[in-house]
Amino acid sequence: MTAQPDGSETWQYRACGRTESVRMAPLGQNWSMSDADRNRLFDALTG
Numbered sequence: 001m002t003a004q005p006d007g008s009e010t011w012q013y014r015a016c017g018r019t020e021s022v023r024m025a026p027l028g029q030n031w032s033m034s035d036a037d038r039n040r041l042f043d044a045l046t047g
Contacts, residue, residue: 016047 014020020041 016044018044020044
């Protein structure tokens with residue numbers, strides 16, 4: 001991958017028959033998910 005996350009780039013993944021988009025962190029910054037986002041991500045990946 002050569003593209004660098006700039007805050008507007010998103011990752012998309014498919015899970016449980018739906019597509020989720022996750023915003024990436026700006027380069028050089030720590031990206032912390034909110035509890036709701038973390039739970040949604042976990043549910044999507046494990047559901």
